[in-house]
Amino acid sequence: MNIIFKGTQVLSYKDAKASNYKFLFLFSIFFSLFSVTSFSQVKDTVPVNRLDEVLVSAIRVTSKTPVTFSNMDKKEIKFRNLGQDIPILMNYLPSVVTTSDAGGGIGYTGIRVRGSDATRVNVTINGIPYNDSESQGTFWVNMPDFASSVESLQLQRGVGTSTNGSGAFGASLNMLTDNYASKPTGEISSSYGSFNSNKNSVKFSTGLLNDHFELAGRLSTIQSDGFVDRASSDLKSYFLQGTYIGKTTLIKALVFGGTQQTYQSWNGIDAQTLAENRTYNSAGEYTDEAGNIRYYDNETDNYNQDHYQLHWNESLSDKWSTNLAFHYTKGKGYFENYKNDEPVEGYGSIQSTKMVENDNGDLVPGTDLIRQKWLDNDFYGTTFSVKYKEEKLDVIVGGGWNKYEGDHFGKVIWARNSGPTELGDHYYDDFSSKTDGNIFAKANYQITQQLSFYGDLQYRNVTYKANGADTGLVDDSFNFFNPKAGLNFEINQKNNLYFSYARANREPNRTDYEGGNVKPEKLNDFELGWRFNSDKFQLNSNFYYMGYRDQLILTGRLDDVGAPIRSNTDKSYRLGFEVDATIAVSEKFILRPNFTLSSNKNVDLAVEGQNYGTTKIAYSPEIIAGNIIVYSPIQNLHISLLQKFVGEQFMNNIELPEAKLADYFVNDLNVSFEIKPKSIFKSIMITGLVNNFLDKKYVSNGYMWDVYPYYYPQAGINFLAGLTLKF
Template sequence: MKHLSMVVIVAGLLASSISQAQNQQVKDSTDAEKLDEVLVKAVRVDANSPITHSNLSKEEIAKRNLGQDIPILLNYLPSVVTTTDAGAGIGYTGIRIRGVSAQSTNVTINGIPYSDAESLGTFWVNLGDFASSVENLQVQRGVGTSTNGSGAFGASINVLTDAVSREASGEISNSFGSFNSRKHTVKFSTGLMNEHFEIAGRLSNIASDGYIDRASTDLKSYYLQGSYVDENRLIKAVMFGGNNVTYQSWFGIDEDQLKEDRRFNPAGQYTDEDGNTQFYDNEVDDYRQDHYQLHWNERINNRLSTNVALNYTYGRGFFEQYREDDDFDTYGFDPLTVNGSLVNTTDLIRRRWLDNDYYVLNANVNYKGNQMDIISGFSFSHYDGDHFGEVIWARFASQSDIRDRYYDGNGKKNDFSAFAKATFKINNQFQLYGDLQLRNVNYETSGINSNLTQFNVDENYLFFNPKLGVTYNVDEENDFYFSYARANREPNRDDFENNPEIQPEQLNDFELGWRHRDGNFRLNANSYFMLYDEQLVLTGAINDVGTLLRTNSGRSYRLGLEVDAVIPVADFFTIQPNITLSRNKNIDFIRSFDGEFERLGDTDIAYSPEVISTTALVFAPFKGFQASLIGKYVGEQFMSNVEADRSKLDDYFVSDLNLVYSFQPKSIFKEIVFTGLVNNLFDEEYVSNGYYFSFDDDFTTPGTIVTQEGAGFYPQAGINFLVGATFKF
């Protein structure tokens, strides 16, 4: 295995300071906060659960929260690989956990599904600076216990937003850094008025020019909550959303460009009438998303409580592109005769729109006795999304009129699930866990897609997802757990567009773990075996908007070992390492090559490195100050399932330095916090993501098929920094 000796060193010396909160219960200091926790109980697990998980508190998130997206803040958790199109963590970012794509990761906010119902992706860029409104966050690896929303195949990310605050407070935060990056945040809370009412909110603006040329980002976002709380009741109305204007950088660059100019961005490139190369200045994604949630939690008695949640999400926006010499046929234009010459191509500017509505109803009841904890309920969601395109300018417009739609389609999705999960404490040593979910999904499309072809899907799926587990507490310091989970997940819109015969994926997930606690020392070891049928693996290819495409791979598996620890060396010095060693294989994989089918045997699953390791060296020499030297190693990986040499991404090792200093002045402010972050401390040139494509062509001799291939890469920034100051009052 390449660089094995370095990996051993990394495993022993490098992890994140944020892993300090892993596998620990969130502790709340007020009744209001305890009621807040109930909002996410249906999708959360506790510290003794037989589910592999990590927790992050508000305090741990704040140490690195200088404007980068939430996936980047999760970068140092076990088995996590992140990437960003613009190269510096602001803008479009991606996360893969255990090698599994974001489309197979289930994300909830306050128990409400956030993953896009149709694409199954999660676009944090639409919620700029959302980390500033997160109370705590739990990442479950494997199938986990997600009882709301679509099933998880790599992980679940369950977010709880700000808890009710009893005391009035305010906060002003500003940060600045490389590539003209900046973040400005204002927060407030009235505290509990008349012991029952609280209003809190946040306004944020994040902007960056990006590491990649012209990959600029302008994110505006808000968060507002109004709460009523008494001894047995919490009613919370939450509104949050944002608008992102992001210059496109999803095309990547080829091998030659990577060597010559790794910051080059081909988006918006065209040739003007004088033959000069130009770049269109508004080649942007412009999208707005608003979320409205209402939560009612009622504690009937000390054992019984109920929770009802309503959600409405409104998303709308477009991406704009300059197109040079596009065919009239693409837009349904009729050919023209201009000055005696036939014209059937034109330069134009187009917008491709999404306009969607998403409704969710969650309801559950929880019974908690001395020996058992049972929660059951249901979730229903309805998605209605319009997809359409407009030509807003054309050099030759043919017969088109303003606001004509050259394609127009619709997608509807209904998702109903009912669940019951329970924890039974048999005695002081054994605890049993069970989780049953029945889920029905209906997905229908109509109209014309962006390829100007009829796109009609009418699929209905009924999934049964059982989960069983046991925890054995050996003593106060050690416990072992074992779990089995079955999960099913439907294809997304892109899957159907690329293959109308696409099949849903199934997973049997086996987890075996050991947790050890001795004072401040923590050690967690977990082995997993994830056995798939028709796993929707990334092929390496992308579509015309930079989305990685997927296909069924038949039988496949992921076998791995995850180890993480908190090692207190001295009162002021802690080492926090984690490492994942894995084997990720398609079984007896078949591909088309030079016009014939070729059996390749077992091949590596795309985007699945065998080694992921992180460690933080955390120094806290005096009160209020902490310095963390954090390193991350990601092993080499293929961007295809055929192990093509040109599809290989090299391994990389990147180090960050994180500094935090806080103090309490004698007047005006309750606390002032200064934060500094140096990313890629040793200026490593690395690529964390890319794409690979191949196609069969007969361009040589008629009747001869030759396979052509190519690759694209998303280079990440060299050394860069962010510094910030937060004033709390």
């Protein structure tokens, strides 16, 4: 979602643009006709992967680059792609911890990498920034079923390489959308499971028309009641991609987006309720005039987001290639709340003779009311890269310029005692803008047959302006220089050592300005790794040290609209050891274990004048471990046991005993069987997923309200089953 606080996305289904779908329909007709009649056949085309990878080659890495990373491709994604969000599908990657507000992996989900939350994970789609410009977060609920249109993804841990968008302070995630298909294809997929969760999607591809053009698309719907009471999700999405393949040219035009309506479930529950009623949800609860407890039926978050991308990739020669992209994202929507006995101050001209208590315990005029908080935003810009590659030298020069503009406003749509107000009146209006430009140059140089050097220099300029009552008048500009360098040493064909240093700087987000924290953060990241690769055994291991100055650390508290409150700490660090492996025990058994051991500390932490000494950084477990055991007794049958252990962690930085989250160990079972008939269908895939089959009662996330903990409980045993037909 493109809004500045956790629950602030917004657009009702009534506004879900029918014009988008008309545009998709007309575009598909035009594209098909144009492709059939316009171009002669060209047989001598550049290989598909070479051209398509140009889209992300400026920000992706290989094993020859001294950067710590993990990859996932479409084949791995498809076995568990039954409606859950991308973070949940990434749960078993090294150093990753995921959570779900509704408890079942559908709706609002979150991810942390090495203890760093989603605002510090830089996300790009085909090299285009996806993080919300103001909050810096990523809201996967706005792109339902996007995993069905992802060709591959790469998660770089640490600072990684220079990329477009916000600075990576814990990790960067880049996704490449579907490659083109040479032959026509179709796909129908449906799944159903616990909490009345269901997903239905349709995909198609025309294949290459005249050996040059392909049109592909997808429509999806996802619904779920959620594990938590009333934590329902009603999600719709579309994806349309037109591709032109020439002798040395790849052009992609993409239109994708989604409409979501979710019943709010971000309040969490206190310790007593956790013990007595894990599914309780306080959102929408109010007391009517007769003293009865009721729940408002439209305590919802509503948002619509549409993305437009145009990519032009050109292979100028065997040594030179270029990528130029333009993008535009439109987001609009609101979240709605019933406020019981709400003080009327700050709500415009609303008046009331009823007296209620405010947060200070004073009696002030108040009333029951229903409010909407809106965001109407635009995000647009361009990215580019030029690549030169010869036998010993690989150089990429690139960058981007992006602009965000956001209107924030609030409406009171009903009040028990309204006074002299009009429907549609705004009780606040403010505007914000953010300009983000960067340029980088990076190179890999093969010094000797075994030793290569990697260098990466980035300059980034950020300008942020806001005039909200919560932020005050903001007009800040930041200039960041981010150097990176490393060495890669190939001991032999199987063994590889690397060492790298990376510098990152990062600006505050909107909520930080609300809290008065305006210092940018600085990070020095050191990575030392060893990679081993043989036919039956692959091992990646690395040590990392991430030293921060003025890090904005999560306090565990939330503001009045659910946004995490952060504060600067002078010095802090993350020190860790990561290992992941793939072991082919036999033709039928594959093991894929990983674990992370880390120490994450604030040094001489001072909070409100009190020094707490060296403390653990919030939401940073010292042990994270995962394992996938794959058993294939016969061809096309895969049985996977997926295991995840997350050690204990604190929800604030002063190690308050009440702020501790207990460790948990969760086991999932995934079964898939593919049938390949000789007629009608190319493939029939049956998939089953039993999550948490040992029915572990666990909590993966929470926050502190002063000294009181609040928790987000996750679902016990639950299942999803799906059927995919390809033709």
